[in-house]
Amino acid sequence: MRKPAIPGTGSLPLNLAQVIEPMKQNIEMVTGARPGAVSINPLPPTATLADCINQLNLILSRIEHSG
Numbered sequence: 001m002r003k004p005a006i007p008g009t010g011s012l013p014l015n016l017a018q019v020i021e022p023m024k025q026n027i028e029m030v031t032g033a034r035p036g037a038v039s040i041n042p043l044p045p046t047a048t049l050a051d052c053i054n055q056l057n058l059i060l061s062r063i064e065h066s067g
Contacts, residue, residue, distance in 0.1 A: 005033065030063055 006024040009017040028034035040062075043055055 026065075029065065032062075 006020065006027060009021045009024060012020060025034065029037060032039050040055070040058060043051055047055075
C-alpha cells in the first residue's frame with residue numbers, strides 16, 4: 001500500500017506553492033520518499049543498544065537534515 005503524498009505544486013498559485021513546496025520537500029526527506037533518499041532498514045530482533053543508538057541518530061539527523 002502506498003503512503004499518501006503531497007501532489008506536485010506546479011499547478012498551484014505561486015504564493016501557495018512557495019509555502020507548500022518546502023514543506024513537501026521536508027516531508028519527502030524525512031520519510032525517504034525524496035528521489036535519492038536512502039531508506040532506513042529496520043533493526044533485527046538481535047540488535048544491541050549500540051545498534052539502537054546508531055539507528056536513532058540516523059533518524060534524528062534525517063529529521064534535522066544535519067547528516
